[in-house]
Amino acid sequence: MNTYLVRRVLQVIPTVVLSTLFLFLMLNLVRGTAIDLYFGLSEDRTPEAEQALAQQLGIDKPLPEQYLTWLGKVARGDLGESWRFKLPVWQLISTRLPLSLELALIATVISCVGSFALGVYLAAHQNSALDQIIRFLALIFISAPLYWIAILLILFLSRSLNWMPPIRYVSFAQDPLKHLEIIFIPATLWGLTSIPAFSRYVRNAMLDVLSQDFVRTARAKGASERRVLFKHALRCAAGPLATVIGLSLAGAVGGSLLLEAVFTLPGMGRLYVEGLAQRDYPLIMGISLLISVTFVVVNLLTDLSYAWLDPRIRYE
Amino acid sequence: MPYEPWLIRDRNLKLQPFLAKSWKQVDPTTATFEIQQGVKFHSGRELAADDVVWSHARQINKDLGCAGAGVSDEWIDSITALDKYNFQVKLKKPNTFITNIPLPPALDREVVEKYDKGPILLQAEAGTGPWTLAEWVPQTSITFKRFADYWGKPPLVDEFRLQIVPDETAVIAAMRTGQLNFASISKYENYAQLKDMADLNAWANPGSGMLRLNVNWLREPMKDENVRQAIRYGVNRQQMVDTLSNGLGKNSGPVAPSNTLFALPQSEVDELQKYDPELAKQYMAKAGYDLKDKRLQLNCLSIAGFKNYTDVAQIVAANLKEIGIDVEIRIQEIGVWVDSRLKKKDYDLSINGYAHGPEPSFTFYRSDKDEQAWTGGGLPELDALIDKADAEPDEDKRKVILQDIQRMIITKVREVYLYAPPIFEVASKSFVGYEPWPGDTDFRVFDRDQVYWNG
Numbered sequence: 001m002n003t004y005l006v007r008r009v010l011q012v013i014p015t016v017v018l019s020t021l022f023l024f025l026m027l028n029l030v031r032g033t034a035i036d037l038y039f040g041l042s043e044d045r046t047p048e049a050e051q052a053l054a055q056q057l058g059i060d061k062p063l064p065e066q067y068l069t070w071l072g073k074v075a076r077g078d079l080g081e082s083w084r085f086k087l088p089v090w091q092l093i094s095t096r097l098p099l100s101l102e103l104a105l106i107a108t109v110i111s112c113v114g115s116f117a118l119g120v121y122l123a124a125h126q127n128s129a130l131d132q133i134i135r136f137l138a139l140i141f142i143s144a145p146l147y148w149i150a151i152l153l154i155l156f157l158s159r160s161l162n163w164m165p166p167i168r169y170v171s172f173a174q175d176p177l178k179h180l181e182i183i184f185i186p187a188t189l190w191g192l193t194s195i196p197a198f199s200r201y202v203r204n205a206m207l208d209v210l211s212q213d214f215v216r217t218a219r220a221k222g223a224s225e226r227r228v229l230f231k232h233a234l235r236c237a238a239g240p241l242a243t244v245i246g247l248s249l250a251g252a253v254g255g256s257l258l259l260e261a262v263f264t265l266p267g268m269g270r271l272y273v274e275g276l277a278q279r280d281y282p283l284i285m286g287i288s289l290l291i292s293v294t295f296v297v298v299n300l301l302t303d304l305s306y307a308w309l310d311p312r313i314r315y316e
Numbered sequence: 317m318p319y320e321p322w323l324i325r326d327r328n329l330k331l332q333p334f335l336a337k338s339w340k341q342v343d344p345t346t347a348t349f350e351i352q353q354g355v356k357f358h359s360g361r362e363l364a365a366d367d368v369v370w371s372h373a374r375q376i377n378k379d380l381g382c383a384g385a386g387v388s389d390e391w392i393d394s395i396t397a398l399d400k401y402n403f404q405v406k407l408k409k410p411n412t413f414i415t416n417i418p419l420p421p422a423l424d425r426e427v428v429e430k431y432d433k434g435p436i437l438l439q440a441e442a443g444t445g446p447w448t449l450a451e452w453v454p455q456t457s458i459t460f461k462r463f464a465d466y467w468g469k470p471p472l473v474d475e476f477r478l479q480i481v482p483d484e485t486a487v488i489a490a491m492r493t494g495q496l497n498f499a500s501i502s503k504y505e506n507y508a509q510l511k512d513m514a515d516l517n518a519w520a521n522p523g524s525g526m527l528r529l530n531v532n533w534l535r536e537p538m539k540d541e542n543v544r545q546a547i548r549y550g551v552n553r554q555q556m557v558d559t560l561s562n563g564l565g566k567n568s569g570p571v572a573p574s575n576t577l578f579a580l581p582q583s584e585v586d587e588l589q590k591y592d593p594e595l596a597k598q599y600m601a602k603a604g605y606d607l608k609d610k611r612l613q614l615n616c617l618s619i620a621g622f623k624n625y626t627d628v629a630q631i632v633a634a635n636l637k638e639i640g641i642d643v644e645i646r647i648q649e650i651g652v653w654v655d656s657r658l659k660k661k662d663y664d665l666s667i668n669g670y671a672h673g674p675e676p677s678f679t680f681y682r683s684d685k686d687e688q689a690w691t692g693g694g695l696p697e698l699d700a701l702i703d704k705a706d707a708e709p710d711e712d713k714r715k716v717i718l719q720d721i722q723r724m725i726i727t728k729v730r731e732v733y734l735y736a737p738p739i740f741e742v743a744s745k746s747f748v749g750y751e752p753w754p755g756d757t758d759f760r761v762f763d764r765d766q767v768y769w770n771g
Contacts, residue, residue, distance in 0.1 A: 031656075036654040037650070042383070157489070167479060279651055
């Protein structure tokens with residue numbers, strides 16, 4: 001197990017470096033440069049002005065030099081400065097990331113609790129009326145975009161209750177109650193709309209496990225159905241859901257753009273997408289690096305959790 | 317706002333002094349300006365002519381790559397301080413549009429020079445306006461507070477905040493629930509949800525901007541005047557007005573109808589840009605195309621997520637289909653769109669927006685400007701008219717020339733002008749004293765119009 005761990009940890013560095021290199025190359029292949037975005041079609045766009053800006057941004061240098069310079073800074077803990085905001089990338093990320101993680105965490109807790117409870121029940125009552133309803137709802141919520149549901153909800157709330165979540169964001173430290181008022185609805189909506197689909201994962205995994213010999217043995221030995229479901233089967237069935245939840249949490253680092261847009265939340269999604277639109281290379285690279293590291297680490301933790309959840313799995 | 321203009325237009329579009337107390341056009345290439353005395357920067361220091369000289373030198377410093385540098389460098393030969401409150405501008409070529417002379421901004425030199433890199437104005441207060449920056453939260457909000465030592469009539473509001481709300485549905489909901497007190501709305505269907513609410517005032521006034529089709533004269537089909545004329549008559553502008561703004565916009569030429577000083581009469585614009593598909597088909601036939609076997613294929617760019625550009629493109633495509641032109645709409649991300657227009661030039665038409673200030677400047681259309689290098693379309697006779705307008709000191713005579721310029725741009729199809737959408741604005745009834753400015757949402761109302769909150 002230790003060998004496995006060390007091997008996986010060592011894989012993090014080349015994986016992250018390769019992914020950032022790939023992204024850097026893609027950024028420079030995309031049409032429309034930072035200079036194009038800055039000047040647009042303005043008559044101010046003279047060759048001298050372009051050169052001055054390119055020098056300021058450091059993009060007048062050859063691509064390998066640009067990438068290696070960035071990598072060298074990262075190795076020293078410096079993600080550089082956003083071209084657009086003229087603020088350190090770390091500072092921008094640190095003001096946005098807590099909100100995105102908070103939203104994702106609350107949504108995940110809600111969806112986990114709901115999914116497990118519902119998934120176990122549906123497995124124990126396969127093909128019941130509720131099972132059919134949840135299957136239908138899962139289809140609806142997979143098909144219906146979350147942002148569309150959010151827009152309808154906002155319109156409904158403002159029309160019928162003359163209320164909507166505050167659009168002026170405050171952090172938990174500034175005003176805990178106001179903060180909760182702001183994030184309660186988007187986080188809950190995100191969590192609740194994930195339950196039908198996640199519960200199907202749990203249900204199907206449970207059904208698979210419940211058909212195993214060891215479960216039959218447990219029942220034959222007189223174990224109660226409750227003990228069979230929760231002590232023996234659930235842990236083994238939790239693996240696939242752990243993967244889905246892990247990846248979902250890792251994705252939170254990139255934010256949820258459309259949810260943030262509808263609820264006017266200053267999260268990572270809007271920061272990232274606007275950075276892309278403005279070709280703000282330091283910001284894009286910094287956030288991408290963070291996402292890359294997060295995915296690799298979460299992937300590792302998810303794999304390790306399999307071993308903890310399912311005693312049959314061991315890593316060499 | 318924090319930074320102020322030298323001259324302003326009042327509600328009747330008449331020119332009024334502002335930071336510049338008076339001015340004089342000495343000759344077509346020389347103008348002098350007298351600064352208001354007692355104008356203070358936010359640092360407390362008084363604005364003087366030396367600040368203007370410094371600001372100009374900074375603006376044209378090629379190492380800084382400042383916005384406005386190109387225009388300034390093209391027009392201004394020198395700015396000289398005559399004394400503490402007077403400065404002289406020498407132009408490289410004649411221009412009697414006093415407001416079209418690209419004067420540098422009134423910036424506090426001492427504040428700017430404290431910072432060694434830009435954009436300085438995101439970090440510092442270096443203006444003279446009635447508002448100073450209280451807080452800037454990127455992508456979220458900008459809060460302004462009243463400048464206690466303002467030289468002019470102080471605002472009646474202590475503080476206001478510009479809130480960035482990415483989704484217009486949230487704007488609608490926020491106006492309904494009172495979280496926002498004022499909003500400019502882009503789409504009619506959203507405006508319609510608010511316009512009849514009892515506790516809101518709503519306006520749909522003509523704007524100073526218009527939508528148009530950029531024409532790429534460098535592409536073979538667009539070099540043919542018959543094709544361009546076919547497009548001019550084949551587009552149904554009234555359909556755009558009816559569909560996209562519920563009839564509240566107007567057919568527009570190169571100067572929007574809201575510009576009552578210089579725009580062509582509406583009846584003339586309607587005639588020059590009438591929808592006449594039969595005439596359009598005749599032009600297509602002259603160009604060698606027909607409705608069946610020899611249809612013309614064109615592409616039209618639209619910018620993703622940009623206002624209603626793609627809606628407009630769809631109407632254009634539907635109209636031109638009837639006259640034998642099949643239009644492929646290419647929706648491009650803004651960076652790609654800029655690249656298409658500047659570098660690749662792989663497009664025939666592009667939806668775009670444009671707006672003039674109260675004094676329209678057509679210098680942009682001159683043959684030696686960048687626009688020509690991007691998309692061709694140089695017209696020597698147009699250049700001559702533009703030069704004549706720039707040098708004409710008499711306002712009535714200048715109006716005649718400006719209208720001739722507009723006629724030429726339309727009839728030669730330099731661009732295909734479409735329509736001027738209205739500006740939709742809503743405000744809480746407790747937001748007292750606001751009346752829309754002619755042509756655009758203008759945040760100067762927060763100071764000059766003396767709006768206040770009666771909530």
